[in-house]
Amino acid sequence: xxxxxxxxxxxxxxxxxxxxxxxxxxxxxxxxxxxxxxxxxxxxxxxxxxxxxxxxxxxxxxxxxxxxxxxxxxxxxxxxxxxxxxxxxxxxxxxxxxxxxxxxxxxxxxxxxxxxxxxxxxxxxxxxxxxxxxxxxxxxxxxxxxxxxxxxxxxxxxxxxxxxxxxxxxxxxxxxxxxxxxxxxxxxxxxxxxxxxxxxxxxxxxxxxxxxxxxxxxxxxxxxxxxxxxxxxxxxxxxxxxxxxxxxxxxxxxxxxxxxxxxxxxxxxxxxxxxxxxxxxxxxxxxxxxxxxxx
Amino acid sequence: xxxxxxxxxxxxxxxxxxxxxxxxxxxxxxxxxxxxxxxxxxxxxxxxxxxxxxxxxxxxxxxxxxxxxxxxxxxxxxxxxxxxxxxxxxxxxxxxxxxxxxxxxxxxxxxxxxxxxxxxxxxxxxxxxxxxxxxxxxxxxxxxxxxxxxxxxxxxxxxxxxxxxxxxxxxxxxxxxxxxxxxxxxxxxxxxxxxxxxxxxxxxxxxxxxxxxxxxxxxxxxxxxxx
Numbered sequence: 335x336x337x338x339x340x341x342x343x344x345x346x347x348x349x350x351x352x353x354x355x356x357x358x359x360x361x362x363x364x365x366x367x368x369x370x371x372x373x374x375x376x377x378x379x380x381x382x383x384x385x386x387x388x389x390x391x392x393x394x395x396x397x398x399x400x401x402x403x404x405x406x407x408x409x410x411x412x413x414x415x416x417x418x419x420x421x422x423x424x425x426x427x428x429x430x431x432x433x434x435x436x437x438x439x440x441x442x443x444x445x446x447x448x449x450x451x452x453x454x455x456x457x458x459x460x461x462x463x464x465x466x467x468x469x470x471x472x473x474x475x476x477x478x479x480x481x482x483x484x485x486x487x488x489x490x491x492x493x494x495x496x497x498x499x500x501x502x503x504x505x506x507x508x509x510x511x512x513x514x515x516x517x518x519x520x521x522x523x524x525x526x527x528x529x530x531x532x533x534x535x536x537x538x539x540x541x542x543x544x545x546x547x548x549x550x551x552x553x554x555x556x557x558x559x560x561x562x563x564x565x566x567x568x569x570x571x572x573x574x575x576x577x578x579x580x581x582x583x584x585x586x587x588x589x590x591x592x593x594x595x596x597x598x599x600x601x602x603x604x605x606x607x608x609x610x611x612x613x614x615x616x617x618x619x620x621x622x623x624x625x626x627x628x629x
Numbered sequence: 630x631x632x633x634x635x636x637x638x639x640x641x642x643x644x645x646x647x648x649x650x651x652x653x654x655x656x657x658x659x660x661x662x663x664x665x666x667x668x669x670x671x672x673x674x675x676x677x678x679x680x681x682x683x684x685x686x687x688x689x690x691x692x693x694x695x696x697x698x699x700x701x702x703x704x705x706x707x708x709x710x711x712x713x714x715x716x717x718x719x720x721x722x723x724x725x726x727x728x729x730x731x732x733x734x735x736x737x738x739x740x741x742x743x744x745x746x747x748x749x750x751x752x753x754x755x756x757x758x759x760x761x762x763x764x765x766x767x768x769x770x771x772x773x774x775x776x777x778x779x780x781x782x783x784x785x786x787x788x789x790x791x792x793x794x795x796x797x798x799x800x801x802x803x804x805x806x807x808x809x810x811x812x813x814x815x816x817x818x819x820x821x822x823x824x825x826x827x828x829x830x831x832x833x834x835x836x837x838x839x840x841x842x843x844x845x846x847x848x849x850x851x852x853x854x855x856x
């Protein structure tokens with residue numbers, strides 16, 4: 335069960351802390367390297383509802399570890415709703431409910447006794463708008479998750495985690511001399527990388543990204559895409575994007591969602607290797623969408 | 630239901646396809662004139678074919694540039710991307726076909742203004758030209774109609790051209806030891822070989838039809854590993 339696994343990991347972490355992570359280390363080793371691995375997400379027969387509204391219908395797909403999976407589809411097709419169901423954020427909306435099964439390496443994240451907060455730690459989320467805590471410093475933004483996880487973390491270890499997370503998010507060199515300055519003073523692209531640093535500081539196994547570049551300029555977008563390519567060696571990554579070229583550039587697997595008409599539930603039309611989806615998709619709906627044939 | 634979007638882009642892609650395939654009509658005219666020049670040893674008509682090849686080359690450059698612009702500005706994917714990739718190949722084949730007609734026309738003055746040494750050779754080459762013109766028209770139609778079966782049938786028709794080419798070779802061997810006659814026969818073989826290559830280019834276009842339709846590129850026949 336997830337709870338037991340979590341405890342086991344916590345023990346591994348403390349061992350790792352003592353042996354592999356000397357206090358005040360400035361190593362650039364990835365935060366999640368030892369004792370962790372990207373995990374497989376299995377969604378089986380997933381139906382999602384907002385009250386009476388059936389938002390997503392019957393999605394079954396496997397999300398592979400160490401790959402970037404892009405969810406694409408027009409507005410209202412349920413891709414973001416589906417993404418939010420993968421770390422139990424969907425249920426935070428009043429009236430929302432989930433049917434079906436979502437598992438992380440075989441462990442059902444919706445089974446009784448599983449703590450949704452712990453699920454969200456293992457499966458981190460990066461949002462469309464960069465949302466650093468506005469009154470917190472850059473340092474505290476990254477360390478925020480450590481504090482919330484109610485573990486007493488020594489300052490020296492926290493320093494190491496902050497540095498490694500910022501390096502992991504390709505931000506360290508730009509902010510290392512102003513860690514005490516507010517995160518809200520960074521540019522949009524930097525803020526988004528700060529949010530990614532915050533997400534990876536708590537050592538997740540999966541990163542969910544909900545249109546992480548839609549508020550960014552093209553150069554900042556490419557920087558995030560480079561970062562995503564780097565992060566996939568350590569995490570399972572799922573990204574929702576409206577930018578089809580971004581899906582083509584940044585993902586290994588693409589899943590196309592669609593809905594038959596407004597008010598109908600969204601469903602998964604086709605999932606496959608990104609190069610196949612963009613050169614020779616199986617379904618005509620997919621072909622029409624990726625070719626921009628939909629008005 | 631969703632509306633059809635990107636009408637302007639799709640219109641331009643369709644226009645470029647028509648323009649590229651229109652190059653096959655130019656080649657067809659060039660080949661017809663080439664055969665007439667071979668048959669009548671018409672050096673002047675051969676010069677017209679050589680000069681007119683600039684039109685085929687111009688078509689190649691113009692459509693090629695426009696396709697590159699579409700790639701750069703419209704980010705085509707899926708069938709559109711395969712179509713553009715195929716058209717770039719087709720354009721190259723068309724340009725080569727035009728050059729082969731020029732190659733034939735360049736050897737016509739070498740044969741002089743004397744009567745052909747062996748009219749059977751001329752007859753074989755003209756037959757090759759006729760078959761090859763049919764191949765060109767069939768390749769164009771197969772592409773326009775995205776008809777893979779029609780495209781595959783090009784191989785069968787091209788076999789007839791290849792067979793005639795082999796007959797030309799046999800005839801050249803029969804012509805004997807006389808130096809002038811041998812030179813004439815060798816020159817005619819160059820012409821036959823060039824026509825044979827035009828047929829191969831038509832088959833190449835057929836392979837691109839299959840790629841546009843199926844997304845898989847397979848040579849219909851592998852010359853280095855014949856079945």
